Structure formats: structure tokens, C-alpha cells
Amino acid sequence: MARKRKITIPRIEDINVTLDTSCMHPILEDNTLLCLHGGRVNLKAKKAKRIKYNNVPIMLHDEIQGASISGCLNPPVAGGPCTKVALVFPYTYSKHKINNKYSVYQMGLIGVSNKGYPVLSIPKGNKIKLALTKIQASPLAKIKYDRIRWQGIANKPKSAKKSKEKAKMLLYLENENKKGKVSDKEVHLYKHNGIWSKDTPKPRSPDYILEDGKFKYPDNDGYKIPPKPREITLKKGMKLDRYGDNSGSFVCPFKEKKGAMPYEKRSLPYENNEVMQRTYKRYEVTEDINMESIDRKVRMSGNDKLVKKIEGLKAKNEFHSPKIGRISPCFEQEGGGTQIKLPISIERLMQLGFIKQI
Structure with a gap:
């Protein structure tokens, strides 16, 4: 108003x-x-x-x-x-x-x-x-x-800007709703009352949201280049962690002595609050993970949908072993931490028996 x-x-x-x-x-x-x-x-x-x-x-x-x-x-x-x-x-x-x-x-x-x-x-x-x-x-x-x-x-220009910002946040919620991550009630609550659900992570700013409701992520998968990220094999027993659900494929290495990497070093687009902290998860690698081991297990699984997905990634030259590298500053966050991009989602790797949540 x-x-x-x-x-x-x-x-x-x-x-x-x-x-x-x-x-x-x-x-x-x-x-x-x-x-x-x-x-x-x-x-x-x-x-x-x-x-x-x-x-x-x-x-x-x-x-x-x-x-x-x-x-x-x-x-x-x-x-x-x-x-x-x-x-x-x-x-x-x-x-x-x-x-x-x-x-x-x-x-x-x-x-x-x-x-x-x-x-x-x-x-x-x-x-x-x-x-x-x-x-x-x-x-x-x-x-x-x-x-x-x-x-x-x-104050119309200011009011128009505020309305545009709300429209972008609404686009984000509607996009998450299509994925089944946000309920119809939460979308309705924000659309008609301007109230953000206390159970939904909130973007830091509508400036980071595109017209399709998705985040405008940095280039190069968020790696700070140089140096280029390198492919590695995640060894059995290694610990990983992340903020978010299991549908993602980006994780950070977790070391018992140092503890979890600070939130601001991860360059995440969400506000650091209680809701976001509740999404924190930790994993353990139960079997060595690289391009060859994943390809072998996918074929053994008999999951035609997953086999087709791997073939599609190969055709685009996007199938790789886990990539490790430095995190680029983004979303007004300092970055500088270490991230690992997995070849497929955590959810898929859990189904194949490569990792477990701890």
C-alpha cells in the first residue's frame, strides 16, 4: 500500500x-x-x-x-x-x-x-x-x-515495484507447487494475503527469480573458475551434507573434526532461518561412486526410466563422475566453500544403494 x-x-x-x-x-x-x-x-x-x-x-x-x-x-x-x-x-x-x-x-x-x-x-x-x-x-x-x-x-512507482516483487515470489511458489513441494493452500495464502508459509524456505530476493519461477543460478554450475572442478571417486565411508530435499544433486563434504561448512560459504538462494535449518541433511557413502559404478548399477537395476536418463546424459556429454570444486560467490553470499556435483540426484543414488542418510 x-x-x-x-x-x-x-x-x-x-x-x-x-x-x-x-x-x-x-x-x-x-x-x-x-x-x-x-x-x-x-x-x-x-x-x-x-x-x-x-x-x-x-x-x-x-x-x-x-x-x-x-x-x-x-x-x-x-x-x-x-x-x-x-x-x-x-x-x-x-x-x-x-x-x-x-x-x-x-x-x-x-x-x-x-x-x-x-x-x-x-x-x-x-x-x-x-x-x-x-x-x-x-x-x-x-x-x-x-x-x-x-x-x-x-508512490505508485514504489507500489508497482512491490507488486512486481510479489508476482515473482508467487511464480516461484507456483513452480514449486507443480513439483509437489508446496501445497495449494500455501500458494493461496501468499497470493491473497501476502503471507509466506512458515514451513517453506523463502528466497533471499525476488531479483534471483526468473519469469518461469526458477532461480537464476550462476554459470558453470556455481563453481569458482579458475581452477576448473575435477572429477573424483567418492570413497565408501565418506560423509556428505546439504540443505534441501533429496531431489538435488549438489552436496558438500562433511568432516567430523571441522563440522558442517558455514551456511554463507555455500552460496544458497534461500534465507538462513529456522525453516532452512530444518532441511539440513547428512549422508554416508556406502559404495564407491564414480561414472562407471553408477552406469553398471543402473543397468543391473532394470529401471528402464533411469537407463534412458543416463543415456540422455551421455548423449549430451553431461554424464560424469562426481565433480569437486570451489563455490563461487552468489546470492549476496561470500561462497568459497567446497561443493560436489553428483551425476544423478541423491534420491536416485539412495535407491541404487550408493548412499544413505544418517
Whole structure:
């Protein structure tokens, strides 16, 4: 929501007020008021129900101002949907008060929404006629300025940026939802209430999210080059760890004496918080892992889907033994740690009996 700011409105004193003979029809409860993007103002008369035309009561200015708007199609990049009427312009008020409030005439542009867009009245005839006032200011009128609080379009660029950031975070959640990692409820909660689930790791910044909802990872698989990463054989008994689920293929070596590698040295795109810490896992290699041993076990497994995957990796020259190298700084993290890229996911290696979670 845009930040409230103060603006000045001219207040003219010593004016000559004469009655205008022209009349206009006031807005009734069944009138159509729309924002610029087609959102409809929900009108509900409360204070002047006794003044009616065809059994439809008249609307007062304070009932229109603050009324909710539904169905607005303004996209998030332009500030998001209008949700209520922020201001009804005083020039649309009738001369006489009703229950100490003013009725509002069908004068086309009657006000603005909370997003700073025009609210328009669609003309619709009725037989209620209230006189306007014709105001003519004296050339010697004293003009003073009243300071009021107005939430308008001044902060629109900031609001648009915030909406764009939310849209990117939503794309990420929807992408994770397709993978089955995030529930429909979590997506709905963020989309409609802006609440991020306490059980879902949160990206550090929407700037790291692409238009397809995936992360914009660094080149070279996140290795700091030079030197180039080298292929190794992971020996039986070696310990590994990672943050995240078992669908990934990047791990870090774990050494009992030194303990786990600091989070900031891993250059991960997620905030380091309690949710992320709960995803920490540790593994032990139960059988030597290299390109040849994986290829042999995959063929012995009889898993046609996995065999086809390995063949596809070979065709792209992407099937390799585990690669070890330095981590490049990324996602505003210092990097510098050591990472190992496995040829297939941890989940697959566990199924084949190469590693176990400890």
C-alpha cells in the first residue's frame, strides 16, 4: 500500500455564492460506479434510506468513499487491483445536506480509488433532483491552503515495484507447487494475503527469480573458475551434507573434526532461518561412486526410466563422475566453500544403494 503523504487544497474565503438553476441526478444504490479497469464499486445505502426512487435509496458521500471495489483487472506490475474508493471529490456534492451528509451527483469522474485511478459514474436517470451551488470567487478572495492526508498515486512507482516483487515470489511458489513441494493452500495464502508459509524456505530476493519461477543460478554450475572442478571417486565411508530435499544433486563434504561448512560459504538462494535449518541433511557413502559404478548399477537395476536418463546424459556429454570444486560467490553470499556435483540426484543414488542418510 502506498505511503500516506500531505498535500494542500485551496480554501477560498470571501466568496459570492448564488443558487444555480441547473439540477443533476444524485447517485442511487443501483447506480454503476467503475474504476478505470472495470472494477465495480459495491454500493450500500445506510443513512438515507427514506429518500428513494423506485424503492432504491440515495447514496451519501461517506458511503461511497471507502466502499469496496471488486473485479478490478489492474495487473500487479501496475500497482495491483483497486480495492476501495479512496476519495469522492467535493465538487460532486449536493448543496443541501441529508442527515448531515452530502448526496453525490452523477458527474462522470467522481473520485479516485486507493490505487490512484479514476472512479467513474455511469449515468442513469432518476426523478430525484437536488440543486447545485454556483460558486463565483471574488478577484479579491483570500486563498488559504488546508493540509490534508491523501493516499494517492505519488508512490505508485514504489507500489508497482512491490507488486512486481510479489508476482515473482508467487511464480516461484507456483513452480514449486507443480513439483509437489508446496501445497495449494500455501500458494493461496501468499497470493491473497501476502503471507509466506512458515514451513517453506523463502528466497533471499525476488531479483534471483526468473519469469518461469526458477532461480537464476550462476554459470558453470556455481563453481569458482579458475581452477576448473575435477572429477573424483567418492570413497565408501565418506560423509556428505546439504540443505534441501533429496531431489538435488549438489552436496558438500562433511568432516567430523571441522563440522558442517558455514551456511554463507555455500552460496544458497534461500534465507538462513529456522525453516532452512530444518532441511539440513547428512549422508554416508556406502559404495564407491564414480561414472562407471553408477552406469553398471543402473543397468543391473532394470529401471528402464533411469537407463534412458543416463543415456540422455551421455548423449549430451553431461554424464560424469562426481565433480569437486570451489563455490563461487552468489546470492549476496561470500561462497568459497567446497561443493560436489553428483551425476544423478541423491534420491536416485539412495535407491541404487550408493548412499544413505544418517
